[in-house]
Amino acid sequence: MSDKKIVVDGLTKSFFSNQGALPVINGVSFSVDDGEFVAIVGPSGCGKSTLMNIIAGFERQDFGWVKVDGVERVGPSAKGIMISQHGSVFPWLTVQQNLIFGLKGNGHGDKGALAKHYAAMVGLKGFEAAYPHELSGGMLKRVELARALVVKPEILYMDEPFSALDALTSLRMRTELQRILDEERHTVLLITHDVEEAIYMADSIIALSPRPTTIRNTFRVSLPHPRKISSPEAQGLREAILRELGL
Amino acid sequence: MRASSATLTKIVPPTVVILLLIAMWWIVVVKNDSAIFPTPWQVVAGIFELGQDGTLAEHIGASLFRVGTGFGLAFLVAVPLGLWMGWVSGAFRTLNPIFQMLRPISPIAWIPIAILWFGVGDLSPIFLIFISSVFPMIVQTTAGVHMIDRRYLRAAANFGVSRWVLFSRVVIPAVLPEIIVGIRIGIGVAWLVVVAAEMIALRSGLGYLIIDSRNAGNRYDLVIASMIIIGAIGLLLDGTTRLLERLKTVKWRYVR
Numbered sequence: 460m461s462d463k464k465i466v467v468d469g470l471t472k473s474f475f476s477n478q479g480a481l482p483v484i485n486g487v488s489f490s491v492d493d494g495e496f497v498a499i500v501g502p503s504g505c506g507k508s509t510l511m512n513i514i515a516g517f518e519r520q521d522f523g524w525v526k527v528d529g530v531e532r533v534g535p536s537a538k539g540i541m542i543s544q545h546g547s548v549f550p551w552l553t554v555q556q557n558l559i560f561g562l563k564g565n566g567h568g569d570k571g572a573l574a575k576h577y578a579a580m581v582g583l584k585g586f587e588a589a590y591p592h593e594l595s596g597g598m599l600k601r602v603e604l605a606r607a608l609v610v611k612p613e614i615l616y617m618d619e620p621f622s623a624l625d626a627l628t629s630l631r632m633r634t635e636l637q638r639i640l641d642e643e644r645h646t647v648l649l650i651t652h653d654v655e656e657a658i659y660m661a662d663s664i665i666a667l668s669p670r671p672t673t674i675r676n677t678f679r680v681s682l683p684h685p686r687k688i689s690s691p692e693a694q695g696l697r698e699a700i701l702r703e704l705g706l
Numbered sequence: 707m708r709a710s711s712a713t714l715t716k717i718v719p720p721t722v723v724i725l726l727l728i729a730m731w732w733i734v735v736v737k738n739d740s741a742i743f744p745t746p747w748q749v750v751a752g753i754f755e756l757g758q759d760g761t762l763a764e765h766i767g768a769s770l771f772r773v774g775t776g777f778g779l780a781f782l783v784a785v786p787l788g789l790w791m792g793w794v795s796g797a798f799r800t801l802n803p804i805f806q807m808l809r810p811i812s813p814i815a816w817i818p819i820a821i822l823w824f825g826v827g828d829l830s831p832i833f834l835i836f837i838s839s840v841f842p843m844i845v846q847t848t849a850g851v852h853m854i855d856r857r858y859l860r861a862a863a864n865f866g867v868s869r870w871v872l873f874s875r876v877v878i879p880a881v882l883p884e885i886i887v888g889i890r891i892g893i894g895v896a897w898l899v900v901v902a903a904e905m906i907a908l909r910s911g912l913g914y915l916i917i918d919s920r921n922a923g924n925r926y927d928l929v930i931a932s933m934i935i936i937g938a939i940g941l942l943l944d945g946t947t948r949l950l951e952r953l954k955t956v957k958w959r960y961v962r
Contacts, residue, residue, distance in 0.1 A: 517860055537866045547861035550958035551879035560875060561865035592958045610865060 464614065464646045465491040465514065469523035472509055473671075482671035483509050486523070489665055489674060496640070496647040498657035501667030502704060507650045508618055510672070514648065515541045515616045527614070537561060539614035540607035544623050548591050548602045554578070555587040557602055561610040577605040580639060597628040604636070608643065617649045621656070633659055637684065654700050655688050666703040675703045744927035749934070752927035756915075766939065768910040769900050772828060773943075776835025777896045783836075784843035784892075785885060791844065792851020793877070802848075805841055813838035813899045817906055831903040831911075838899040839892035846891065850884025851877065883959035886950045893947055897940045912936050 472484040483506040491497045501507045512518040514525050516535040525532040527539065535541075540561075548557055558574035578584055581601040591599055600621065607615060620636075621629040637660055640647065651657055657664045664678040678700060682692055728746050735745050744752070756762035791798045813834050820830040854877065862876045904913025912932055919928035951960060 515864070517863075535860070535864045535866070537864065541860070541864055543857065545857060547857040549858060549861075549876065549879070551882070551955045552875065556875075560871075561867065563867065563871075590954065590957065592961045 462493050463490045464493040464495070464528065465648065466526045466529075467514060467523070468526075470510065470513060470520050470525070471522040472506070472513060472518075472520050484513075484520075485671035485673050487667075487672065487674055488523075489677070491646055491648060494644045494646055496649065496660055496662045497665065498649045498651060498661035498663070499665045499667060500651055500654055500657050500700065500704065501672060502669050503652055505667050505670050506672040507652075507667060510667075511541075511616055511618045511648070511650050515539055517541070537610050538612060539616055540610065540612040541616040541618065542603055542607055542620045543617075544619040546599055546603050546623075548599055548606065550591045552590075553587065554583060554589050554591070554594075554602050557591070557606050558587075558609050560606060573609055574605075577608045580608070580642070581605045581635065595628075596624050597632060600624065600632055601635075604639070608639070612645065614646045614648065617647065619651055620649070622651070622653070629656075634685075636660065641684070654697050654704075657700075658682075658693050658696055659686055659688060664700060666700055669705075742924050742926050744930060748927040749930045752925070752931035753935070756928065756931060761915075762935070765910060765912050765915045766935070768908075769904065769912045770939075772831045772903075772911065773835055773893070773896045773900050775828075776832040776900075777839050777892055779832070780836045780840035780843060780892060780896075781889070784840050784888065785847055788844045788847025788885075788888075789851060789877070789881065792848040792881070798848065805844055809841040809845065813895070814902055817903065820903075826908065831900055831908065834899050834903045835896045838895045842891040842895065843885075843888035846884050846888030847881060850881035850888075853884065854880045879955055882953075883951075883956045886947070886956060889950065890944060890947045893943050894940070897936075897943055901936055912939075 467490065468488045470484050470487045471482075473480045473482045475481070487510060489497075499507055499510070509518060513520045514532070516525075516532050516539075549560065552560065555571075555574055555578075558578060559570045562570045562573065574587070578587055581604050583598065583601050583605060586594065586598065591602065594602070603620075621632045624632060633656055640660075647660075649657065649661065654664075658680060661680055664680060666675045666678070667673070668675050678696060680686075680696065682690070686693060688694075688697075732746050735743050753762075787801075791801055816834055816837050817830075820833050824830040824833055858876055858880060862872050867875070900911065901913035901916075904911035905917045906913075908914050912935065916929050916932045919925040919932065950956070
C-alpha cells in the first residue's frame with residue numbers, strides 16, 4: 460500500500476442525455492507505483508480522456524474511487540499536473556509569466572531562477588519574453604511541460620500530449636520527455652493512441668476495450684532505455700498490444 | 707518599393723471615390739442654382755469661419771467632455787458588473803433579462819426622462835450617453851467571460867492558484883479583448899447619442915451647432931461643415947480605441 464502512488468478502484472461513469480444513459484467507463488481498477496510510468500492505450504472514443512479527467516480530479520465518477528498517496532482524490536491539485544492534447548498555455552502571458560504562474564507565495568525561493576532552470580531544461584532558453592502565439596506547436600508543448608515541472612509535481616497526467624504535433628516534432632518531444640524524466644523521477648500516467656509511443660516510454664501499458672471501457676490486458680515493458688522500437692522484443696510487444704486492441 | 711505600392715493601392719481608390727462624390731455634389735449644386743444648399747467650397751470656407759472665432763473648439767470641447775464623462779462612468783459600471791454576471795450564473799439569470807429589455811430602447815427615447823430628472827444642463831446628455839454605452843459594454847464583458855476556454859480555467863484549478871491570481875492572471879486577461887470590443891461599441895454609440903442629445907436641449911456642442919446654424923438664417927454651409935467635423939472626430943475616436951488592440955497582452959486574439 461505504501462509505495463502505491465495512485466490506486467484506481469472500480470471506476471464507473473455514464474453520461475446522461477435525452478437519449479438516456481451512455482455508459483463510458485465500466486469498472487476500471489489499476490494501480491501505479493511511485494515513480495512508475497504507466498501508459499493507457501485504447502481505441503479512439505473509448506473513454507480514455509474521461510478516465511484521465513476523473514483520475515486527475517476534473518470530473519466526478521459515478522462509482523468507485525481514486526486514491527493518491529492513500530488519500531481519496533476529490534478535486535484537482537498541484538500534486539498532479541495535467542498536460543493535454545490542445546494545451547493550456549495562457550496566450551496572454553509571456554513564456555516567463557506562464558512558467559511562474561503556478562508558483563505561490565514565497566515558499567519557492569527565487570521564482571525567476573526556478574523558471575530559468577526549467578526553461579533551459581526543456582530548451583526554451585532565449586524565448587522567455589516571447590508570447591505563445593509567436594512560438595511553434597513544439598515550443599508551446601515545451602512551455603506547457605516546463606510550467607508543469609516548475610511546481611515540482613509528483614505526478615504528470617499526460618492526455619495525448621503530442622498528438623496535435625506533426626510526426627517529426629512528436630518524435631523529438633518523446634525523446635526530450637524521456638531525457639527529462641531521467642533527470643526528475645515523476646510518476647507518469649500517459650494516455651495515447653500511439654502504441655509505439657507507449658512502448659518507447661512506459662514501464663507498464665494498459666490496453667482498454669471500446670466503450671464502455673474496461674481493462675483488456677496489462678503489459679510490462681522491461682526493455683532498457685533508450686529503447687529501439689525496431690528491436691524484435693518491442694515489435695513483438697507492439698503486435699501483442701495491437702491484437703488486444705482488435706487490430 | 708513593394709510596400710509603397712501596397713499603400714498606394716490602399717489609399718488611391720477611396721480617395722478617387724471621395725473626389726468623385728465631391729465633384730458630383732459640386733456639379734449638382736451649381737446646375738440647380740440652389741440658394742440654400744452650399745457648394746463644397748462654401749463648406750470649406752464655413753469650417754474656416756467656425757475655426758477662426760474659437761466657437762468650434764468650444765463646441766467640440768463641450769461634446770467631448772460629455773462623451774468622456776458619460777462613457778467613463780458607463781465603463782466603470784459595466785466592466786465589474788459584466789465580469790460578475792459572467793462569473794456568477796445566479797447574477798446572470800437575475801440581471802440579464804432586465805438588461806436585455808432595456809438595451810433595445812433607443813437612447814433618444816430617454817430624452818424626455820433625462821430632461822425631467824436632470825434638466826437641460828450637462829447632466830442630461832451625460833446620463834443619455836451612460837445609458838447608451840453601458841448596456842453594450844455589459845453584454846460584451848459578460849459574453850467574454852462565458853467564452854473563456856475551459857482548458858484555461860482547468861489549468862488554473864490544477865495549479866490551485868488563489869482567487870486573486872485566477873482573476874488577475876486568467877479571467878481578466880482572457881476577457882480583455884471582448885472588453886475592448888465593448889469599448890469600441892460604447893464609444894461609437896456615445897458619439898452618436900451626444901450629437902442627437904445636443905440638438906434637442908442644449909446651448910453648446912456639435913449637435914447644437916447644427917441646429918443653431920440652420921435656425922440662424924439657414925446656414926447650411928455650417929450645417930454640413932459640422933457634420934463633416936462630427937464624422938472626422940468619430941473616426942478619430944474609433945481609431946484611438948483601436949490602438950488598444952495593439953496591446954501585447956491581447957494580440958493572441960487577433961492572430962490566427
